[in-house]
Amino acid sequence: MIDFFQMVVSGIAVGSSYALMGLAMVIIYKTSEVVNFAQGEMALLSSFFAFMIMEHHHIPFYAAIPATLVFSLFLGFFLEFAVLRRAKDPSVLGMIIITIGLEMILMGFVSWKFGADYKALPFPISPYESVAMGGVYASALEVLTFGVALSLMLILFLFFRFSKLGVAMKATQQNPVAARLMGIRTNRIVMMTWGVSSVTGCFAGLSISAALMHPYMMWDPMLKGFAAAVMGGMTSLPGAVFAAYLLGIIENLFGGYISIEFKSVVAFVIIVLVLCFKPSGLFARHYVKKV
């Protein structure tokens, strides 16, 4: 029985990074209907930026983290402004390919600048010390990430529902022309969306970097985050988070009881099954195509 709880706790722990990535992707999708494949590499660049200022410029941890967050904010702004906006009359698939191209550029850049050797990010909280709850263990870092993920989700949810900027973002997604008519500067709104999303992804990147860093570290979390966002509904923030945790738990339970090799496969099979019953994800309102 204790094993079952351990697996659930482990699933929640790993689900936090999926949740953060999923949140990041949903934020962008909500406002511009673009699936951002470069999400992982944006977080990667921010994490390596943190590594660089901590290792080479000896900036202490508590100053480096806010600096990194600001960096990722501006990275998001920059990418949207310089690249996505320049696309003339793009199709959905075209935008996806642009993000894929961006992903390659960012990944190549990080690998070029930092080399391929494994690195470790100096972190005050060790990823290897754990907190014991009964017979169940979770590492201190995981508890922190969990807390961050949940609070971020709450903040974002409230932000989108109640703040002016958040409502403006929703309006931009629903009908850009009407939004512009109402005086919303849609270009700027989309740019800020990218910034917020980049910061969310940066949290995910940092929590993964605390253990081990190398240029390919964000691929798996991004995929799983994307899968979770899809399962939860690409337009629903709580949905993405819930689905991410669910995904983590299912993976761990399956890996523990049945087969470790196939745990990722099963995750995707479950998602496909869910989508068969709810084609728009668990929590999103089913988008009805107008004829």
Added chain:
Amino acid sequence: MDMKRDYYEDVQLFSSGVAIFWFVALMIFLGAFPFMVKNYYVYMANYIAINVIVAVGLNILVGYTGQISLGHAGFFAIGAYGTIILISQFHFPFLLALPAAGVIAAFFGFILGLPALRLDGPYLSIATLGFGLSITQVIGKIELFGGRQGLHAPELMIGSWTLDTDREFYYILMVIVILLTLGARNLMKTRVGRAFIAIRDADIAAETIGINLLWHKTMAFAVSAFYAGVAGGLYAFVLRFVEPEVFTLLLSILFLSMIVVGGLGSIFGAIAGACLLSWLDLTLRNILDVPLVGDWLKILSKSWFSITGVSNIQFILFGLIIVLIMLFEPRGIFGIWIRTKKYWKTWPF
């Protein structure tokens, strides 16, 4: 581009005498190609040709039917493993094993098409992505397929000929590529092809005029899977060794990029995109040997970046080319071609 004046003009395979002339000229060039260049370029041409087959097939699904697939590496893998198993375990002749493997891939394509009926956009991409990943996992588990250690391709024999040089393989490959491309073009001109296009443009409206969505959507998946399967079988012989790690998500993404960069919804675009991107894939690693640019990059690396990671420039360039093409011409290489044609047609007005 040019207006079609009657039904027969629309359906014919070559739009004019000029098109036939260029086609014949292309055939002659392709035929003479292996004798004009060194053997390594023939190998490169083989690699590009295989990607062309996949691109043309994927284009039928994504460009013409409006679906999306991030799992085509899975069909590619099924084709590769299927061909090898059919030849070595079941003693099929090569010319039979290849289409048979394609049919097996088509069957899986059909199955994948079923969820596609209700899914769209990112939801469909996750479903197909999951499929692609699962296929490699399952193949890796089965010892008959060599498990994780991979399989060696047997000798390629057609009748009693053993083909073991790149040049011989090139000719077989070219024949297959031309047949499949003409087949795709033909398909688009038939009723089924038009149905695909109708589904892409407005699937609800298509259903109301009597197009059976179930049949056509799954058919689109099956046909594009067939192409990918045949290409996979050929790839097994080009590489002579397959293992599950060759068929990654990155490969599926590369296939998708090929058709989008080349131009969605056009066979010419699919071919152009496949040629460009696979050529870049193979040759970009030599960027450091290019006289001026290479040295400048090395100097830049030494001062600002790590010299050890300098080969990653190829990723940056690859991504940059994709992004630039998509930014400046969303319709891809085909769009650039059309635009140039239009420009010269109306010049000097």
Added chain:
Amino acid sequence: MNRRFFVFISLLSMIFCFSLNAMAEEGMTDTEIHVGQWGPQTGPAAAWGSVPRGTDDYFKMINAQGGIHGRKIIHHMFDDAYNPAKTKAGVKELQEGTGIFAWVSGVGTAPGLAVKDYIMDRKVPWIGPASGSLHWITPPEKYLFTVYPLYYLEAKALCKYSIETLGKKRIAIAYQNDDYGKNGLKGAREELARHGLKLVAEIPVELKDTDMKPHVMKMRKSKADAVLLWTSVSHAVRLAGTSAAMRFKPQFMTTSTCSDFPFMYHISKGLWKGVIAATFAEVPGSEKPLFKQYKKEVFEKYANKGERWGLFYYAGIFLAEPFVEALKRAGRDLTRERLVKELEGLKDFQGISGKVSYKPFDPKDPTCRLGVKEIFLVQCLDGGKTKKLTDWMEIK
């Protein structure tokens, strides 16, 4: 009559001269020997990219010393991103374009297997593939000489030590789900069977997995007291870390891949203390004169900024050492056949790895092309220091 005879003789001599030229070996001139190598400079396996760079710098040192019998070694290395298609493209380009005399090292089992038949069909010698797979010697090929010890043997050595010296009874293995891991699994199973034991847990690790908790839970459930980590560096660190977080502390044993203790200690933030590894070359802090000489004359002179003096780097050196030795012994009159003969004649040749020996080619005997059959074990101490646990042991 005289004229015709004269013309005939000159024609004959011209033909003779041309055929002499044709007999000159591919990839070799009077002043150059062309050697090729592939390695992942980009992609997920790029950490192994230091192997070809190590060989490159080693050859630079050799050339600076005057080359071998007046010939300089021209080293062609290319990036294949661990993708067999690219490996094959690159090998074909170099072999048919520039002409390669011999291939040295070459990272990866899958990339190597994609080009093995091609290289062997052309009768081009290949020395020291950078992988310990059984594929290289089953079946043995006349022109393929291995230097890297078999993963299979490393597993056997580690199991033997843990059972006989440490007295462990419950041994588990976490293995990467590919050729590398499966070889280790095979070796472990066989050695344990010899002692009448079985593995208490066999845990596959996918390359893409980042979350190691299910794996550690399985380990913990099996109550293993020693765990073989047959994975890549990142997975090994994660496994050790997750185990520490779950308060599960078996004796970890790893392969040579994770034996670079200063490095491992640093990136695992000290967790690597106490880990036992098998290794087949001098440890980074070794005092052996040849080792220090290489460090000074190869690494410090030629290595790029940001390069690390680690196992992968000097693996590039010792994988090429037998080749260089055989070149020296073959003398000025160099052909591929003479190279093969000199390699076969190597007996207990030792550079900075274990003793290298080959035997004349026998298609039924895999060990005729198995260069190194001995390894030794080391343990990680505080601060990343290394303690030698055993001496060179030959494993059957």
